[in-house]
Amino acid sequence: MSLADSVVSIGPAAERVRRQLLDQIQHGLLRPGERLGAERSLAEKMGVSRSTMRQALGALESAGAVRRVPGRGGGTFVRAQKVERDLSRVVGVPALLRAQGMTSGSRIINTAITEADEETLAALELGDGAYVVDVVRIRLADGLPISLEHVRLPAERFPQLLDLPLGGSLYDLLEKHYATVPGEAEEHIEVVAASDDEASILGTDPGAPLLSITRTTKDADGVVFEYSHDLFRADRTVISVRTPATPRSTQDGAGRVVALRHRVKS
Incomplete structure (x- = not known):
């Protein structure tokens, strides 16, 4: 069901305002996170009463197109589209966003080659003293931060990786320059x-x-090549899993593991 279909019952004037604002949102004239202004000024701008504007904004909020924040610093804001994180496929964030009609971007926070700690050594199945390529990035969806990503890869397997452009998909780089593609991933979500x-x-x-997602990824030969930790904004992310029916005789086969836990800070 689209935003245009998710409508509460409102009067004709409020419906006209609702459609005008929704059209501006859907055509990018009003961007995600943008503040629409105070109810009074919006009503004056669109030539309607405050009660009519209140009806229109209520309908848009019910449809998930805007969010209204009370208080002195509040107002009505265009709600950012949620990203569907499909755990049934091993895919990079850029491809994930493109498939949902969003623009992908990155801000690189830090890159380094460092000696792996015990946790990373165990996850990547490396020997003591091994080094890893360490990359920390902010991932953007339509120009707004969606996740903080920390990736560690075996440095010996991927020499000169830091000399390549790291603003796009790491999976694409690994496939193009190192003939490495993901075959299976295990993800734990908290x-x-x-x-x-x-x-x-x-x-x-x-x-x-x-959403804290810890991922260990193996290549097509079953060799671990990635250990990463992502922090996704929970208010902008939807987790989905598509599970095909499996014959009983094959139910004990290998597959992707998802663990859902909740941590409460004291």
Whole structure:
């Protein structure tokens, strides 16, 4: 069901205003996160009463097109489209966003080649003293932060990786330059509260819920090549899993593992 179809019953004047605002949102004239203005000024601008404007905004809020924040610093804001994170496929964020009609972008926070800690050594099945390529990026959806990504890859397997452009899909780079493609991934998902720094980076409030996704990825030969940790804004992300029916005789075969946990900060 589209935003245009998700409508509560309102009067004809409010319906006209609703359609005008929705049209501006859908054509990009009003961008995600943009503040529409106070109810009074909006009503004056569109030549309707405040009660009519209130009806129109209520219908848009019910449809998920806007969110209204009360208080002195509040107002009505265009709600950002949610990203569907499909756990049934191993796919990079750029491809994920393109498939949903959104523009992908990145901001590189840090890159380095470092000696792997014990946790990373175990996850990547590396020997003591091994080095990893360490990449930290902010992923953007339609120009707004959607996730904070921390990826670690075996440095010996991917020499000169840091000399390549890292603003796009790492999976595309690994396939093109190192003939490595993901074959299977195991992901563990936990709901956590954003720290002050994480909230600042992702443009949300301290303590806001984030989806913490820890991923270990194997190539087509079953060799681990990626260990990563992503923090997705929970208010902008929907998790989905598509599971085909499996004959009983094959139900004990290999597959992707998803663990859902909830962590509460004391």
